[in-house]
Amino acid sequence: MSDTLINPVQPKLNTAQKKFLKGIAHGLKPVVMIGANGLTPAVSEAVEEALSHHELLKVKMAEDDREIRQAMIEALTRQTGAQVLQSIGKIVVLFRVNIDSELAAELPK
Template sequence: MTDAAITLTPAEKKALKAQAHGLDPVVMIGDKGLTTNVIKEIDMNLSAHALIKVRVAGDDREARLEYAQAICANTGAALVQHIGKLLVLYRPLSAEKQAEKAKSAPRKPKPPRLTKRQHNAKD
């Protein structure tokens, strides 16, 4: 676990919020609260994905904000967004992970889809 604090500019936050829109929560903080196992799970997911959503059970807004601060302090992540019971967290990937992703074979772009008329015209 790291101690380096990450600060995000408003433009970076906006871009990360857009990326996080389609994500599903990968960790849930239940009735027992923020345990060390939950923090480890969040840390592991941040290492794998860089941008994650965490769902917090309970209706206490202040407790959710405290959880977010504790998570950021323990994992070195930045809070991108707190909306309802969801926390969006970001921590950049390590240099090793970035190199690993860069080495993976680039995907071939799919050809544009043909309409029925275009497909029939080919014959």
């Protein structure tokens, strides 16, 4: 997967929308795990596929170094066009809206 933005037009989320999405994300389990090999093309592809199906997902990273985790998060957002909704420790919540989805329709205005 290239390091280019796939879906550059994502709406800026307001506070109510972020709160709503964080509430949904709280109950989710990580869908993708980034292991010792870091952000490989296969992992990037898995994140892309998961975002296409779920829009909202948790990613767990095995990396202990905070700066390396942050670099992986930035690379993921560039590659997928997703927004970081929340990052706590080794877990990051990513969101990429699909205009035709039920979740997009449920977002507060």
